[in-house]
Amino acid sequence: xxxxxxxxxxxxxxxxxxxxxxxxxxxxxxxxxxxxxxxxxxxxxxxxxxxxxxxxxxxxxxxxxxxxxxxxxxxxxxxxxxxxxxxxxxxxxxxxxxxxxxxxxxxxxxxxxxxxxxxxxxxxxxxxxxxxxxxxxxxxxxxxxxxxxxxxxxxxxxxxxxxxxxxxxxxxxxxxxxxxxxxxxxxxxxxxxxxxxxxxxxxxxxxxxxxxxxxxxxxxxxxxxxxxxxxxxxxxxxxxxxxxxxxxxxxxxxxxxxxxxxxxxxxxxxxxxxxxxxx
Amino acid sequence: xxxxxxxxxxxxxxxxxxxxxxxxxxxxxxxxxxxxxxxxxxxxxxxxxxxxxxxxxxxxxxxxxxxxxxxxxxxxxxxxxxxxxxxxxxxxxxxxxxxxxxxxxxxxxxxxxxxxxxxxxxxxxxxxxxxxxxxxxxxxxxxxxxxxxxxxxxxxxxxxxxxxxxxxxxxxxxxxxxxxxxxxxxxxxxxxxxxxxxxxxxxxxxxxxxxxxxxxxxxxxxxxxxxxxxxxxxxxxxxxxxxxxxxxxxxxxxxxxxxxxxxxxxxxxxxxxxxxxxxxxxxxxxxxxxxxxxxxxxxxxxxxxxxxxxxxxxxxxxxxxxxxxxxxxx
Amino acid sequence: xxxxxxxxxxxxxxxxxxxxxxxxxxxxxxxxxxxxxxxxxxxxxxxxxxxxxxxxxxxxxxxxxxxxxxxxxxxxxxxxxxxxxxxxxxxxxxxxxxxxxxxxxxxxxxxxxxxxxxxxxxxxxxxxxxxxxxxxxxxxxxxxxxxxxxxxxxxxxxxxxxxxxxxxxxxxxxxxxxxxxxxxxxxxxxxxxxxxxxxxxxxxxxxxxxxxxxxxxxxxxxxxxxxxxxxxxxxxxxxxxxxxxxxxxxxxxxxxxxxxx
Numbered sequence: 001x002x003x004x005x006x007x008x009x010x011x012x013x014x015x016x017x018x019x020x021x022x023x024x025x026x027x028x029x030x031x032x033x034x035x036x037x038x039x040x041x042x043x044x045x046x047x048x049x050x051x052x053x054x055x056x057x058x059x060x061x062x063x064x065x066x067x068x069x070x071x072x073x074x075x076x077x078x079x080x081x082x083x084x085x086x087x088x089x090x091x092x093x094x095x096x097x098x099x100x101x102x103x104x105x106x107x108x109x110x111x112x113x114x115x116x117x118x119x120x121x122x123x124x125x126x127x128x129x130x131x132x133x134x135x136x137x138x139x140x141x142x143x144x145x146x147x148x149x150x151x152x153x154x155x156x157x158x159x160x161x162x163x164x165x166x167x168x169x170x171x172x173x174x175x176x177x178x179x180x181x182x183x184x185x186x187x188x189x190x191x192x193x194x195x196x197x198x199x200x201x202x203x204x205x206x207x208x209x210x211x212x213x214x215x216x217x218x219x220x221x222x223x224x225x226x227x228x229x230x231x232x233x234x235x236x237x238x239x240x241x242x243x244x245x246x247x248x249x250x251x252x253x254x255x256x257x258x259x260x261x262x263x264x265x266x267x268x269x270x271x272x273x274x275x276x277x278x279x
Numbered sequence: 280x281x282x283x284x285x286x287x288x289x290x291x292x293x294x295x296x297x298x299x300x301x302x303x304x305x306x307x308x309x310x311x312x313x314x315x316x317x318x319x320x321x322x323x324x325x326x327x328x329x330x331x332x333x334x335x336x337x338x339x340x341x342x343x344x345x346x347x348x349x350x351x352x353x354x355x356x357x358x359x360x361x362x363x364x365x366x367x368x369x370x371x372x373x374x375x376x377x378x379x380x381x382x383x384x385x386x387x388x389x390x391x392x393x394x395x396x397x398x399x400x401x402x403x404x405x406x407x408x409x410x411x412x413x414x415x416x417x418x419x420x421x422x423x424x425x426x427x428x429x430x431x432x433x434x435x436x437x438x439x440x441x442x443x444x445x446x447x448x449x450x451x452x453x454x455x456x457x458x459x460x461x462x463x464x465x466x467x468x469x470x471x472x473x474x475x476x477x478x479x480x481x482x483x484x485x486x487x488x489x490x491x492x493x494x495x496x497x498x499x500x501x502x503x504x505x506x507x508x509x510x511x512x513x514x515x516x517x518x519x520x521x522x523x524x525x526x527x528x529x530x531x532x533x534x535x536x537x538x539x540x541x542x543x544x545x546x547x548x549x550x551x552x553x554x555x556x557x558x559x560x561x562x563x564x565x566x567x568x569x570x571x572x573x574x575x576x577x578x579x580x581x582x583x584x585x586x587x588x589x590x591x592x593x594x595x596x597x598x599x600x601x602x603x604x605x606x607x608x609x
Numbered sequence: 610x611x612x613x614x615x616x617x618x619x620x621x622x623x624x625x626x627x628x629x630x631x632x633x634x635x636x637x638x639x640x641x642x643x644x645x646x647x648x649x650x651x652x653x654x655x656x657x658x659x660x661x662x663x664x665x666x667x668x669x670x671x672x673x674x675x676x677x678x679x680x681x682x683x684x685x686x687x688x689x690x691x692x693x694x695x696x697x698x699x700x701x702x703x704x705x706x707x708x709x710x711x712x713x714x715x716x717x718x719x720x721x722x723x724x725x726x727x728x729x730x731x732x733x734x735x736x737x738x739x740x741x742x743x744x745x746x747x748x749x750x751x752x753x754x755x756x757x758x759x760x761x762x763x764x765x766x767x768x769x770x771x772x773x774x775x776x777x778x779x780x781x782x783x784x785x786x787x788x789x790x791x792x793x794x795x796x797x798x799x800x801x802x803x804x805x806x807x808x809x810x811x812x813x814x815x816x817x818x819x820x821x822x823x824x825x826x827x828x829x830x831x832x833x834x835x836x837x838x839x840x841x842x843x844x845x846x847x848x849x850x851x852x853x854x855x856x857x858x859x860x861x862x863x864x865x866x867x868x869x870x
Contacts, residue, residue: 003784007696014693018754021747022714025726032729077628084621087614097622104629106809106855110833111848115632118639118841125635125650157629173364176331177422179351180358181429182381191377195368207716214719217815221834231721238725239820246729253722260717275368275409 033250046251056233056252063230064259066144067212070151075205077152078159079197085160086167098164105157113221116141116150142223150218155208162207166200199271206267210260230256280343282307282465283433288337290320290327297323298489301337305482308463310456312476315486316512321469324486325435328467329358341432352381357426358435361442363418365410371397371421372406378429396428399458416447423455427462434459434466440475452479473513477501485509502539506609510537515567517543517577518608526573527552528600534607540567540580542604545590551597556590572598633852640845658846668847671832672854678742678828679811682749683804689750690757691796695788698770705762712755720816723748727821740825748817753807760806764799768792805862809855 036045050056085101088094107115119126120141130136140146170193178188194201216231225232230252237249281304288301298320305311313321326332328339330351338345346354365374372393379389397403400420410418419439426434436455440448456479459466470476476483477497485493485500493505504510507518516537519527524536544551554572566588568579579598581588590596640658642651662668697704727748731738738744770792777787815830823831829851836844 004700007700010692010696014689017689017747017750018711021727022711022718022723022751024730025723026714026718028726028730029722081621081625084618085625087618088622093619093622097626100626100629103809103856103859104633106813107633107852109813109815110830110837111636111813111851112632114833114837114841114844114848115636118635118845119632125638125645153628153632156625160625171362171364173360173362174366176329176351177358177360177364177425178366178377179331180329180354180356181378181425182352183377184352187381192366192368196366198368210716210719214721216719216721217819217830221815221837231719234721234725235816235820238728246725249725253725257718257722264717 029250029253032247033254035247037245037247046248047255049248050251050255055228059228059230059233060255062144062228063213063256066147066151066229067209069148070155070212071205071208073148073152074155074159074208075163075201077156078163078204079201081156082160082163083167086164101157101160105154105161108154108215109217110221112150112154113218116146116153116222120146120149142227147219147222147227150222151212151215154215154218155212158211159204159208162204163200166197166204169200170196195275199274199276202267202270206263209263213256213260280340281305282309282342283467284338284340285328286338286340288324288327288339289335290323290332291335296489298486301491303484303491303494305465305467307465310459310466310468310479310481312468312470312480312483313486314470314473314476314483314512315492316471318488319486320489321486322437325358325437325467325469328433329356329435330354355429355431356433356435357429357431358437359419359422359426359439361438363410363415363422365418365421365425367410370407370409371402371413374410374421375425375428378425382429392428396424399427400424400454414447415443416451419443419451420454423458427458427464432465434464436466436468438469438471441470441472448475455479477513485512487512502604502606504537504606504608507535507537510606510608515540515578515580519575523575524605527575528602528605530602532607534609537606537608538577538600539604540578542601543577543579544599544601545579545581546597546599548595548597551599554596554598556592556594556596558592559590570596570598636845636848639842640849642842645842658840658842659850662843662846662850667827668832668850671827671829674742674826675812675829676854678745678749678826679808681742682746682811683753683807685746686750686753686757686807687800687803690754691761691793691800694758694761694765695770695792698765699774699784708758712758715752715755720748720752720814721820723751724817724820727817739821740823742822742826744821745817745826745828748821749811749814752814752817753803753811756806756810757803760803761796761799764796764802768795801862801865805859808858812851812855 033046034042034044036043039045085094085097116124118124120139121127122141124139124141127136127139130139141150174192174196175188178192183191214231216235219227219229220232220235223232225236234249234252234256237243237245237252283305285301285303289299290297291299301324303311313324315321323332327334330346330349334347337347339347341354341356366377369377375393375396376389379392384392393406394403397406400423402417402420402424405413405417405421410421413421422439439455440451443451452475458464468475468479477500480497482494482496483500484491487508493500493509495503500509501513504513504516510516510518516539519536519538521532521534521536524530524532552572554570554577557569557571557576559569560567561583564583566581566583568581568590570577570579577598583589638651639645641654641656643653643655643657645651694708697708727744728739730736731744738747773791773795774784774787777791778784782790813830814828815834818828818831819834822828824835827835829847833844833847833851836847
């Protein structure tokens with residue numbers, strides 16, 4: 001069919017721009033991570049330097065720490081809140097909250113950083129409130145715990161939106177027959193509800209994790225690069241804040257992508273082992 | 280005091296009355312069918328018996344005690360859903376064992392009872408399979424096994440066969456009845472299929488628009504419908520107005536009359552009521568005729584015994600009515 | 610569901626609302642307060658910050674830049690993606706699986722990572738794109754792609770593309786005419802959703818805007834970041850205004866959509 005081959009031409013512009021702006025940078029990074037500017041040679045030098053440097057290793061530790069815990073808390077909150085949102089039944093409240101959650105998922109980044117300073121900064125209104133009621137001495141926003149809090153906040157809307165469709169898959173019949181067979185609400189969730197949700201929970205967790213690992217804007221705006229996480233380090237190496245070293249930056253970036261790929265592989269494996277794919 | 284007594288049960292949802300003043304009872308080991316069209320309230324009634332939906336007023340006495348205040352967990356009632364409701368994350372074995380696990384029975388007893396009940400529903404080889412690997416009929420048998428293994432006081436079945444194809448439906452129907460008789464389990468069965476109701480039940484409770492229309496065994500429900508709804512629902516009654524019945528038979532009638540299609544006989548033209556055959560449909564072992572007599576259309580069912588029973592369209596023929604089988608209905 | 614359950618669920622939803630609204634409310638309060646240094650609630654209220662903001666030339670320029678780039682990138686993306694999706698849906702349906710993998714890439718490869726390569730590739734001739742809005746248009750295309758693809762793919766599936774085109778053929782139209790006059794008008798809903806989802810995402814984008822272009826073509830987010838050392842009231846007014854713009858565009862789009870939202 002001549003039309004068919006001609007149609008391929010229409011795919012060309014799309015493919016061109018996709019390659020130029022999505023694929024090419026990745027390829028460049030992959031290749032140039034092996035070029036060491038310092039030694040002017042090809043090899044594993046960049047990777048070696050990173051993996052033996054306490055500074056970079058700390059960046060990985062902090063990144064994984066903050067990303068992991070904010071994803072765990074975020075998932076938990078999304079599970080409870082998302083389920084209630086589902087159960088509250090279609091009506092004004094549900095429709096409003098769905099749009100509102102959608103809206104807040106775009107609040108992350110620089111605006112969120114500023115908002116949290118207003119709330120929980122040194123003289124933030126919440127900090128003052130809590131100190132007034134003697135609930136806490138002081139709250140350090142610019143600390144590991146502060147970051148986990150901020151990250152958890154922007155994980156919630158994403159988690160709720162991702163997890164929400166999964167609740168449609170929880171048939172009411174199952175809860176009712178479990179009740180007739182003697183299961184209390186808790187036992188239903190433990191034996192049936194949560195196991196059924198498991199693949200969706202795992203998938204959402206992985207997306208939340210990737211979201212947190214790659215997040216740059218929020219933490220940069222909050223700490224201006226003074227908090228040591230991998231995205232901040234990468235950006236510093238390519239924007240010439242201290243030292244311009246795009247090759248080490250590439251190696252760092254590749255390691256980050258590798259971690260995310262690894263997490264995805266583990267998740268796929270776990271889902272394959274679940275009841276969904278029983279032979 | 281019957282085994283199960285339902286007294287003055289009422290349920291409404293907002294302005295709609297789902298069912299009202301429901302009164303019926305079941306003896307121990309009896310198979311009672313709740314029959315009626317969609318929306319008559321039978322499924323909701325069943326759910327109220329199970330405790331899944333609350334009632335507005337009334338009592339449900341099971342073995343003498345009112346179970347209305349009890350939660351579903353504590354009623355010790357088994358239920359089979361139309362959609363099977365098997366837990367997808369558990370094997371057949373684990374599904375069936377679930378109720379026993381909730382009762383905290385020791386492992387070996389659980390294993391023994393599960394094996395027993397799986398043999399009863401003929402699914403022993405499927406113990407380790409998951410629900411998504413089973414056919415509809417197999418799923419329903421697992422659902423049945425899961426309800427039976429806990430030795431419930433009452434078994435509720437909510438249109439369990441509606442989602443299955445005809446052949447499986449018949450086979451499973453017989454199996455359910457056989458098991459029920461064997462275990463002497465008091466059973467309530469909800470369906471809109473009158474054939475199912477007639478073949479399975481010891482007693483049928485016919486419902487319409489939230490009220491009980493008639494309550495009796497299959498024979499009395501079929502031959503003595505109490506009003507025109509009952510006559511229209513069970514069987515393929517010919518429903519005639521008083522004037523039509525008077526015109527047809529020569530006798531005077533003052534209310535509607537229901538005539539069963541199999542009680543009208545064909546006679547050679549000249550004897551009986553003159554009629555013309557409008558159409559015939561082959562239903563397998565029965566031929567259903569539509570005839571016109573005195574301008575009134577009637578259905579007549581004739582057993583398909585020989586070729587001589589197949590009369591062509593347009594044929595002039597005579598009809599003979601069995602007057603004792605004519606039912607006057609409200 | 611029992612009364613107790615209903616109350617519990619409503620409570621949780623309201624709690625969710627509270628948690629999510631808190632930063633927004635705090636920012637709003639800060640934007641309309643005249644002074645709020647170390648007290649739990651503002652010391653006074655005033656709209657002066659908004660007036661100051663909206664009369665600031667630099668802000669208006671940044672706003673203009675953001676709107677231009679976002680809409681420009683969206684239109685550009687639609688022009689690239691719609692024909693491609695049509696070709697795949699009608700001629701090469703098996704490529705759909707490939708596309709589904711492709712659109713995952715922006716999530717697997719975060720903007721920070723892409724920026725490394727983008728800076729190296731396009732900072733020197735012949736393709737001197739960094740520092741200009743053009744590189745943003747290209748990058749935003751890759752970001753918007755998953756949203757656009759998902760929304761339109763769902764739409765295409767719902768309208769039964771193949772059958773529509775077959776019917777059009779039987780009535781004498783060429784494939785080209787069918788695509789233009791039959792398929793495209795029916796994709797309005799998908800396009801609208803795609804634009805809505807992508808727009809709010811794009812206008813909030815900071816990483817590419819800051820790393821690749823910076824102050825040479827200041828967008829709203831970069832401007833916001835650059836103002837961080839100034840008055841907190843001012844930046845709060847800025848955030849609220851930015852949010853207001855997003856809401857406005859979203860509302861406009863919903864109004865323009867004649868069907869039920």
